[in-house]
Amino acid sequence: MNEGVQKYVEKAKKMVAERERYLKEQVKKWKFDTIAVHGAYSVEEAINNNQGSIIEPIYMSTSQAFRDSDEMEAALAYLIPAWTYSRIHNPSIGYLEDTLALLDGYGFDGITGCCTASSGMSAIASAVDPFLVRIGSRQNEPINFVSNAQIYGGTFQQFSIRKMRERGIECRWISDPNDINEWASKIDKNTRFLFGELPSNPGLMFFDMKAVIDLAHENGIPVIFDTTIATPALLRPITLGADIVIHSVTKTLTASGFGIAGAVIARKNIVTNIENDEMKADFATYIKLLPNRDMGWCISPMQAIMTLNDIRTLRSKMDLLSRNSMTVAEFLSEHAKISQVNYLGLKDHPLHGVASKYLWLVDAEHDEQYGKSVNRYGHLMSFQFKNGVQAARRFFDNLQRIWRATDLGRIKSVATIPSISTHQQMGEDLRSMASIPEDLVRLCIGAEHPDDMIKDLEQALSHI
Numbered sequence: 001m002n003e004g005v006q007k008y009v010e011k012a013k014k015m016v017a018e019r020e021r022y023l024k025e026q027v028k029k030w031k032f033d034t035i036a037v038h039g040a041y042s043v044e045e046a047i048n049n050n051q052g053s054i055i056e057p058i059y060m061s062t063s064q065a066f067r068d069s070d071e072m073e074a075a076l077a078y079l080i081p082a083w084t085y086s087r088i089h090n091p092s093i094g095y096l097e098d099t100l101a102l103l104d105g106y107g108f109d110g111i112t113g114c115c116t117a118s119s120g121m122s123a124i125a126s127a128v129d130p131f132l133v134r135i136g137s138r139q140n141e142p143i144n145f146v147s148n149a150q151i152y153g154g155t156f157q158q159f160s161i162r163k164m165r166e167r168g169i170e171c172r173w174i175s176d177p178n179d180i181n182e183w184a185s186k187i188d189k190n191t192r193f194l195f196g197e198l199p200s201n202p203g204l205m206f207f208d209m210k211a212v213i214d215l216a217h218e219n220g221i222p223v224i225f226d227t228t229i230a231t232p233a234l235l236r237p238i239t240l241g242a243d244i245v246i247h248s249v250t251k252t253l254t255a256s257g258f259g260i261a262g263a264v265i266a267r268k269n270i271v272t273n274i275e276n277d278e279m280k281a282d283f284a285t286y287i288k289l290l291p292n293r294d295m296g297w298c299i300s301p302m303q304a305i306m307t308l309n310d311i312r313t314l315r316s317k318m319d320l321l322s323r324n325s326m327t328v329a330e331f332l333s334e335h336a337k338i339s340q341v342n343y344l345g346l347k348d349h350p351l352h353g354v355a356s357k358y359l360w361l362v363d364a365e366h367d368e369q370y371g372k373s374v375n376r377y378g379h380l381m382s383f384q385f386k387n388g389v390q391a392a393r394r395f396f397d398n399l400q401r402i403w404r405a406t407d408l409g410r411i412k413s414v415a416t417i418p419s420i421s422t423h424q425q426m427g428e429d430l431r432s433m434a435s436i437p438e439d440l441v442r443l444c445i446g447a448e449h450p451d452d453m454i455k456d457l458e459q460a461l462s463h464i
């Protein structure tokens with residue numbers, strides 16, 4: 001390293017130390033809402049680097065200019081914090097990643113990192129693929145991983161077609177994730193990680209996460225959770241000991257519906273049986289600077305700031321959406337034409353107990369409205385009809401205000417029929433394993449007044 005490069009490295013070290021001090025001494029001590037509003041974006045950062053802009057600027061630039069060849073060399077060798085080229089990094093993307101890392105790390109003593117991705121699906125690929133490598137002495141090892149079967153249709157396709165059929169990597173499905181012996185029986189020396197989606201979309205599966213985390217770690221492998229449906233306002237797996245969390249940021253995190261995005265959040269020093277020290281030490285930074293740079297799964301800076309804008313009110317939004325959903329779920333559960341309502345907040349739901357152990361509105365004990373811990377269950381539910389699929393379709397076609405779309409997580413109420421949309425390509429047998437019956441309607445309640453949503457549901461139900 002020449003002297004010029006060395007100078008840049010020294011200067012960067014001071015900046016990094018200052019930033020770490022700011023995070024540790026200030027930001028990490030704030031409540032969830034304050035972090036959601038400001039993230040790591042400080043007054044100094046605004047004044048020194050952004051002309052005083054109080055809102056994080058959208059850097060619509062492909063690339064960063066360097067003062068000289070020494071700075072360029074240091075940046076491209078990843079010796080100094082730089083963003084270089086927007087496929088690798090970008091300041092606006094950084095603001096979103098800081099906030100997401102802090103929110104999923106809220107209540108966790110250690111450090112978390114985040115790498116955003118162009119979609120929830122690319123976030124999943126970027127979280128799991130680094131564990132599915134065949135390198136060194138492991139060229140000919142059969143590889144497997146274990147996942148609960150009740151997962152999002154796109155994830156099911158990625159695991160069963162892209163990994164299993166095309167790459168010969170076995171995904172071992174868990175049919176009852178609350179049976180820890182089933183998880184244990186599927187793990188062997190070639191298992192690379194455990195994967196869990198909860199609450200699952202659309203079936204609202206929930207299970208004892210702590211037991212699965214402990215089992216993974218006893219076997220020296222990481223656990224990856226997709227907690228898209230809960231968001232960090234209700235559930236933060238890293239605080240429970242999980243290694244990696246993925247989100248379809250597209251959903252409730254970007255409740256406005258302005259575009260597609262994903263994120264991977266990881267704690268430092270994950271548990272893994274892959275020999276790769278960089279990856280183990282700081283998984284989020286590793287995938288960001290190496291595999292994701294090469295795969296090109298980057299998010300747009302515009303998208304990053306639009307998402308950031310939605311996240312600022314995440315906690316109060318999740319509270320409102322959850323309360324509205326509870327009102328609607330109670331209405332549906334008492335309706336004569338509905339056979340079954342899946343909403344984890346309903347007391348008679350078989351998984352209500354285990355879900356209530358984990359799903360808490362963050363900081364409710366510091367909220368003057370509550371002043372104590374409060375369970376909240378999110379805004380996703382699904383239900384079935386006494387008269388089966390014909391009734392489901394008739395009901396669906398008669399909705400007037402609630403949108404028919406393959407979408408969820410919105411500030412607007414949206415319904416879909418998973419068997420003919422999100423889970424269509426799975427086929428009948430696999431749908432039955434993943435518990436997606438034909439007459440299942442998925443409903444995600446928005447911020448409208450629940451009385452108006454109930455009126456719409458009532459009139460649509462009157463047609464069957």
Ligand SMILES: *Cc1c(COP(=O)(O)O)cnc(C)c1O
Pocket residue numbers: 119120121122152154155197200201226228229247248249250251260261262
């Ligand atoms: C939608 C969804 C995904 C995929 O996210 P995209 O942003 O649509 O790629 C993954 N997991 C869950 C639970 C989802 O709901």
